[in-house]
């Protein structure tokens with residue numbers, strides 16, 4: 001049955017709730033880009049569900065006029081798993097943060113990604129705990145001074161994309177709150193990917209961690225600190241596209257183009273590579289040693305848990321036939337008392 | 339092979355018994371659970387009523403021959419209706435010295451003791467910590483001791499098949515079965531059928547030969563001068579099968595899903611003694627059952643919540659430690675007011691406690707174990723077969739009141755078996771489930787927390803046009819479901835959620851009183867102690883005492899008629915396999931001087947000890 005879908009605008013996805021993020025928070029931009037993307041997906045609004053945990057980012061579902069479930073800290077990926085298994089027909093989004101997704105909910109995130117259900121996970125990474133007012137998070141850099149680390153953080157930060165890739169993610173991408181065109185494109189690609197999409201968005205928390213990503217957003221520096229990945233293209237960056245990334249053995253190195261190096265010598269991005277090693281290597285590239293890649297790191301096609309579940313059920317129905325409970329109850333040894 | 343001379347042997351005396359309690363005990367690798375299950379089935383097929391108590395160690399394979407590795411299976415079969423697996427043993431089969439040592443105290447004086455003499459060698463005795471061989475030091479004189487060369491005889495029986503010794507020794511349980519089957523006049527046929535479907539080739543042959551050799555040994559050796567006969571029990575007319583508690587629970591939830599026309603989703607993490615429910619349901623894909631083995635208990639619970647939001651009959655199964663982990667998420671379920679089942683197959687606690695032993699010590703956890711004011715209905719199964727109906731009833735409550743429901747079972751119920759009168763699906767009542775339909779722009783906006791007369795809110799499914807709404811764990815305004823921090827609204831919502839759960843009691847049938855509806859003593863049981871309490875009360879009634887019994891299936895809310903019933907008795911006794919949890923609930927709610935009888939030893943109550951306790955009120 002072909003249903004004529006009404007043409008929706010971003011404003012159709014605005015809920016009647018007041019948005020309560022701090023003025024200037026990067027979350028606003030992510031919400032705005034999401035509202036731009038949703039009407040373009042060809043999915044009716046009522047078929048979309050946003051699931052979140054706890055944290056600033058997790059208020060997101062209240063602000064989109066779809067179905068939504070604002071749950072408990074860290075558990076959104078598991079809730080989304082149950083929901084998608086129950087209802088493969090729904091488009092399920094998980095909105096999480098660096099604390100919600102990588103700290104208290106790390107286990108769920110890891111296993112959700114490896115299951116590869118057809119859902120989309122967007123992690124707002126602001127490298128801080130915002131809602132609880134400014135403690136360091138699992139992505140805060142070493143030495144980060146916060147209320148709970150007055151002498152500086154002494155645990156190593158996690159790289160969200162490295163984790164995702166280590167969990168067999170089939171779609172891994174990164175974007176930046178203020179890079180709105182790129183963010184919109186990235187969210188759209190995530191939505192279109194079949195399987196679990198994991199998107200890290202650098203998000204500025206202007207209250208508790210202002211400027212954490214300044215290096216990547218500052219007009220003057222970003223050409224040197226950010227490198228945009230494009231499938232099949234060499235890794236080139238710099239104001240005049242004068243620099244590139246080349247592999248030296250197992251390690252990336254920055255080279256200047258010209259001076260005996262041409263583009264063909266550079267690392268070419270292949271988001272469809274069977275092995276995730278190169279995507280992993282890219283996920284490890286960090287400022288200030290390297291420009292930080294944004295874009296789609298990896299997009300491969302693998303079996304999806306929800307579809308496999310449906311197909312196992314269908315197969316069993318076919319081979320074992322009737323699902324007659326009376327037959328089951330009467331199977332095996334029975335006896336009659338008269 | 340010997341020709342079959344089944345049934346009553348020719349020249350030996352046959353003694354008629356009302357019933358018998360038999361236990362197979364051996365190393366956990368000795369196949370004692372299999373032996374017990376086979377005796378259970380064959381006894382049930384012979385028309386006896388049966389009740390079983392499997393008892394196994396937490397370790398999968400503790401070192402062979404050690405006390406820690408002893409596994410047992412107790413079965414009580416009788417020619418009358420029975421409700422317990424029996425207190426003391428009429429017969430004990432001990433496959434090694436360790437099994438003898440750990441089980442002997444349960445054997446009644448004069449009881450039959452069959453031992454594998456071959457296993458009482460120096461090493462076996464040492465492992466069991468025997469300084470002297472109990473078979474020859476006179477310490478077993480008060481029992482009818484039968485020293486059978488069980489290992490040697492089994493090896494002889496299968497010798498011509500050319501199996502190795504190890505494989506031959508794996509048939510010892512079948513030899514023991516054959517002997518016990520002969521002793522109680524049991525047919526070998528059901529076990530033969532079992533062997534033929536479960537084993538192949540020479541292993542099947544070896545098991546069958548051992549089974550027959552055991553039976554023939556009983557029949558021919560002079561050691562056994564009599565055998566026993568237990569007649570058919572007068573059970574209610576109908577068609578029966580044996581059912582194990584966890585199996586009945588699994589079948590019950592599948593039935594409930596069909597009766598409510600919902601798809602069944604199970605989110606679960608493996609945990610003893612609940613895992614079998616996951617195993618059963620994983621086999622039911624052709625019934626459309628979706629099973630999700632989660633990464634942890636919390637994920638199992640939250641996936642259940644997600645599936646409930648999506649419209650499935652969503653359930654999770656676990657045991658106490660897992661329920662503890664699920665606590666926060668169960669609270670979310672209560673807040674979201676979505677229907678789902680949380681099944682706790684209780685085990686000994688606290689912490690890891692006694693994973694394979696039974697206890698009823700999670701009642702407080704079920705009723706109170708969440709943050710905030712967080713009431714939910716709690717319902718408890720009373721026996722293995724009762725798990726079927728309890729599952730259906732729990733789901734009825736969940737959808738009628740839009741709430742998570744906690745279903746309590748326990749290790750004893752979960753692994754125990756009893757006859758079950760097979761129902762027909764068409765005779766079971768449908769479970770009505772309603773979802774609000776689509777709305778257009780012109781309709782008034784959808785109110786996700788607008789309640790019906792029971793105070794249940796609508797179960798609106800994602801995918802429905804015009805019903806888009808957001809729910810979550812934050813307190814919400816009544817009717818609209820919008821986030822609300824308003825103090826008066828919070829009070830109102832707490833009151834409303836509590837009232838909704840209290841309303842569940844309006845649907846309960848009248849509490850059944852076993853015995854007079856007033857008198858000296860009222861015994862109140864709940865959960866798996868039903869059988870032993872009922873049996874003890876009946877026996878005390880037969881002795882002329884003024885004692886009655888009620889069994890509480892509904893733990894939260896408690897039945898509305900409970901207070902009135904209690905007031906008609908002088909004394910209230912609440913036996914529990916915990917340190918007094920229902921007791922505390924009753925005492926605090928009704929300010930009544932009820933007394934407890936409490937035990938936490940990993941085992942069900944014996945009828946005898948309950949009778950002694952009840953007797954104290956009449957001495």
Ligand code: SF4
Pocket residue numbers: 020021022024025026027056057126130131204205206207208
């Ligand atoms: S605390 Fe930070 S992350 Fe949270 S809303 Fe305010 S600015 Fe945004």
